[in-house]
Amino acid sequence: MLKGLIFDVDETLVYYEGYDHREWYEKWVMPALQERGIELDYETYRKTVTGELPRSYVERFGIDHVEFWKIIDGVNLRYRREMARLGRIKPFPDVGAVGELKKMGLKVAAVSNASQECTEFVLSLFGLGKYFDVVYGKDYSNLDGVKPSPYLVEKALKTLGLKPRETMMVGDSRHDVLAGKRAGMKVVNVTRFGEIEGADYYVNDLWELVGLVRKML
Incomplete structure (x- = not known):
């Protein structure tokens, strides 16, 4: 019996108009690192984010x-505040569907x-905060516990008091699919940016997810 849903946030519920990962890193992050005497190229940074290198790899740069x-x-928060000021962070038009899912009596988390x-x-x-029983961002005590690791998802399951088989992971990326699978959950891929291999269900948007959940209940 389905009792809960765990949602990814960025690119699943909201998006950033004109966002480019490399450009963000070079324009926003590199100057902040250089101020502290750290020279870290984009490619190395990208590998730490995708999990090809551990988060602790940066210690070889003396920090x-x-x-x-x-x-x-800190840089990311400044960036988000500026994008919000410019009106360039947008909710997807279907985010109200999360409220509908909540009305069905499901427990809902954001990770x-x-x-x-x-x-x-x-x-x-x-x-959107009102829709979620629990919200987890990255955990500084376990920085390699970000998705695709199941750590944050498992932390949310524990707080919600749910078992993996009672819960579904909902996200747009390969990291979401892997994290959900590694936690032993069924995964719904919201195909805003194409289908990700390995998901159990595919929906075009969150209203389609509502229909899927109704059938399950």
Whole structure:
């Protein structure tokens, strides 16, 4: 019996107009790192984000890795505030569907690889926080626990008091699919940017997810 849903946030519920990962890194992050005497090229940074390299890899550049990721997250929050000011963070038009799912009596969580502060900021921008029983951003005590690791998803399951078989993961990316699968859950891929191999269900938008959940209940 389905009792809960765990949602990804960025690119599943909201999007950033004109966002380019490399451009963001070079324009926003690199200057902040250079101020602290850290030279880190985009390719190396990208590998730490995708999990090809551990988050602690940056310690070879002479900085504590927790400190490093706090710098990154501080920059990310500044970026999000600026994008919000410019009206360039947008909710997808179907986000109201999360409220509909909540009305069905499901427990609902949001899990993001962004920091707790960045995640809560974006959800609060559009009044989405009220839909979620729990919101988890990255955990500084386990920085390699971000998706595709199941760590944050399992943390949300524990707080919701649900078993993996009672819950579905909902997201747009390969990281979401892998994290959900590794936690032992069924995964719904919202195909905003194409289908990700390995999901159990595919929906075009969140209203289609509502229809899928209704059938399950």
